[in-house]
Amino acid sequence: MSKKIKTTSQQLTRLFLSLFIILLLLVNLTFAAISITFIYNNAHQQAEEVIDTVRDNISDHDDHKNKKEWKLFLNAYLARQSNDAIAVKTPKGKTVYSEDGEELFKKTRGRGNFNHVVFLNNSAYYFQTEQEDKYQISVILNVNDLFTLITHLLLAIIILNLLAIIFSIPLIKRFSKKWSQPLEKIDQDIAAIENQRISKKEVFVPQEPAEIRHLAQSFNDLLEYQEQAIKREQQFVTDASHELKTPIAAIRGHINLIKRRGKDHPEIIAKSLKYIDSESGRMEVLVNELLELGRAKKQHQTIESIDLVSVIYKESQIIDQEYHCSIDLLCPVKLFYPIEVKDFRLIIHNLLDNAAKYSQDNIKVTVELEKDDKNLVLIVKDQGIGIKKENHDKIFDRFYREDQAHSSKIKGTGIGLAIVKEIIEKYHGKIIVTANLPKGIIFKVELPL
Numbered sequence: 001m002s003k004k005i006k007t008t009s010q011q012l013t014r015l016f017l018s019l020f021i022i023l024l025l026l027v028n029l030t031f032a033a034i035s036i037t038f039i040y041n042n043a044h045q046q047a048e049e050v051i052d053t054v055r056d057n058i059s060d061h062d063d064h065k066n067k068k069e070w071k072l073f074l075n076a077y078l079a080r081q082s083n084d085a086i087a088v089k090t091p092k093g094k095t096v097y098s099e100d101g102e103e104l105f106k107k108t109r110g111r112g113n114f115n116h117v118v119f120l121n122n123s124a125y126y127f128q129t130e131q132e133d134k135y136q137i138s139v140i141l142n143v144n145d146l147f148t149l150i151t152h153l154l155l156a157i158i159i160l161n162l163l164a165i166i167f168s169i170p171l172i173k174r175f176s177k178k179w180s181q182p183l184e185k186i187d188q189d190i191a192a193i194e195n196q197r198i199s200k201k202e203v204f205v206p207q208e209p210a211e212i213r214h215l216a217q218s219f220n221d222l223l224e225y226q227e228q229a230i231k232r233e234q235q236f237v238t239d240a241s242h243e244l245k246t247p248i249a250a251i252r253g254h255i256n257l258i259k260r261r262g263k264d265h266p267e268i269i270a271k272s273l274k275y276i277d278s279e280s281g282r283m284e285v286l287v288n289e290l291l292e293l294g295r296a297k298k299q300h301q302t303i304e305s306i307d308l309v310s311v312i313y314k315e316s317q318i319i320d321q322e323y324h325c326s327i328d329l330l331c332p333v334k335l336f337y338p339i340e341v342k343d344f345r346l347i348i349h350n351l352l353d354n355a356a357k358y359s360q361d362n363i364k365v366t367v368e369l370e371k372d373d374k375n376l377v378l379i380v381k382d383q384g385i386g387i388k389k390e391n392h393d394k395i396f397d398r399f400y401r402e403d404q405a406h407s408s409k410i411k412g413t414g415i416g417l418a419i420v421k422e423i424i425e426k427y428h429g430k431i432i433v434t435a436n437l438p439k440g441i442i443f444k445v446e447l448p449l
Helices: 008-057 060-064 067-075 101-108 144-194 210-261 267-295 308-323 341-357 416-426
Strands: 085-089 095-097 117-120 123-132 135-142 305-307 326-330 336-338 364-371 375-381 430-435 441-448
Touching (some): 008 085, 008 123, 008 135, 008 144, 067 085, 067 095, 085 101, 095 101, 101 135, 123 144, 144 210, 308 326, 308 364, 341 364, 341 375, 341 416, 416 430
Parallel strands (some): 326 364
Antiparallel strands (some): 085 135, 117 123, 123 135, 375 441, 430 441
């Protein structure tokens, strides 16, 4: 049978109750230690006072006193209501006692003591002996009344502690439940989100404590990020399906056309095959870019520095041959940076390709590469049709084409800039889009050094 898991309220109740009991126990032990120390010091002080008083009033001729005289002499230094005793050993070796002192000394003689304290017949006595010149003075003080008082006080305190513990349990439970309510509310909201009982996917954010507030806010941020990611993936699937559906439908249409009319009209075969080849090539480019988009997020453990200038030079030649545009390179002779060759090739190729295909022939495209104190900076400027300011962020969405009416006339899949952004974010960089006045667009890439 599985062990029942305790709730936060139960754990807090148990914790606070345990701390409260430990605190009371420490207070009681401290009180007991202070009380015992007080009794001991008080008894020691009284014994010292009695011995000093006897010593100050005794003389050599007192050695000739008889027992009765000694008893009267010693009784004068004892409290009548206490069961105390004094014994004096004279220079002649005779030991004299106060009233009833001889019997008390005999009972305590031979008994073990703990730091001058002797327990006899359920009573506590303080025993002390000092040698004063020729006389040996011994004192036994009854401290049982003090022990009894302290014991009664301890019992009273223990009873009060038990009552305090009993009455504190519901109070501690109440406060524990109050402190755990934010967590319980968050847990209920999470359960409601899992069961899809609420439309807005966010949990309760309490004002305090600060740690739980921060946790709830972070969880809401995670939910928001997850929801946006799911929407992007759903949109991606829809767009990818649409992009693939169009060439597939066209290919199948021409295949069926060849089947139906190819024998009777052989001239349509060459035309249809050309169209099939074009659409299949388009599908190949699309699939390859989708694979590159998925690969762009993968991290690599070790990356060697490469010469970025040589990569830019090679890609600019490819774009120049394809689009017949003028590419002006403002780069140092060599510039090394730790990045995968394929990743940087995709960045520069897609940025140049985007600049060239949205510009007229022979329009100049400028590429700048440099390092500042914190970043590697790559800038690609064109003088093409430009991008509306409100669409600067949208162009990095997969399959987004700003001019939908003419997008079919301009080759491309709408994934290139999405790949660029994924790669840049993998290297903890950023890409900034600004207008290139009077016309065109500027892409600025910053990668941290």
